[in-house]
Amino acid sequence: MKYLAPSTVEEAAGLLAADPGSQVFAGATDLVPQMRAGRPAPSTLVDLKKIERLVSVSSSDSGWVIGAATPNVRLTENDALSAEMPGLVEAAGLIGSDQVQSRSSLGGNLCNASPAADSVPAMVVNGARAVIVSDSGTRTIPVEEVTTGPGQTSLAPGEFVVEFEIDHPPANTGDAYLRLIPRTEMDIAVVGAGARVTLDANGQCTAATIALGAVAPTVVRVPDAEAALVGSNLDEAALEAAAEAARAACNPIDDKRGTIAYRTHVAGVLTRRAITIASERAARTNGGA
């Protein structure tokens, strides 16, 4: 097996195009355990972490750009990002131990395509876009269009995610991500729920986004929950309607972490709680725009 560490995006794209058996990696916190478990190793491993653009985090008038291979610890230590999107940062901060945090990335979390990936619902509710590059060009798609099933992505051979673009949230917007795991830490989500809400001066909800993880083969947006919240004051009836929509959107598996009935019930509970936290944050903030 060859190990290559390009220093530019163009060089990485060229290496991937030259060897169809090659595979990119960032922290390798999914890749190495999978190879040790017997998954066939690629002929060439292309390390993305030596490319400055892939490990950079920046904010400008047009929004945030987060390099796809940026170690999660650089997100949790970024006070400006935490102030604007605390839910996204908390989701990144849930991934593994301190050691895992210092290596793992949003790009790896997304492209590993686990239905339970913690950062994905949080990226989706914040409208994150993935910038995808290959030898033949660049395209930008919503994060929810990257995964197509467990372990499957819409990336073509030779394509990789360079960075995530996220607009500054509008004023009076808050986000939140909650997950349930069977242990206190270092486990895979039974259910994950992301929420983002925007309030007007009277506390009425003017925009909402809800996304669930670990309840279907890919992350699930819940438009019926979003519709139930918009125009309401996030009162009991609206929260219950959103929870009911979240339960209805679930198509989970039965496994040792939870039955279908349990996962479906928890999806409703976490959706309500995430909306409540997001709305408390929205009421306190003027957003980053």
Ligand SMILES: Cc1cc2nc3c(=O)[nH]c(=O)nc-3n(C[C@H](O)[C@H](O)[C@H](O)COP(=O)(O)OP(=O)(O)OC[C@H]3O[C@@H](n4cnc5c(N)ncnc54)[C@H](O)[C@@H]3O)c2cc1C
């Ligand atoms: C002890 C432990 C605890 C963990 N806890 C959690 C947890 O709580 N929550 C959670 O969600 N995950 C958890 N994980 C899984 C893992 O840490 C995360 O999914 C992490 O974000 C993966 O990032 P990475 O950079 O290490 O990915 P890598 O292992 O480098 O890559 C993962 C996959 O994505 C591909 N890939 C990586 N970067 C790109 C890119 N830029 N473009 C295209 N493809 C790419 C690789 O080819 C590979 O197939 C845990 C793992 C361990 C070992």
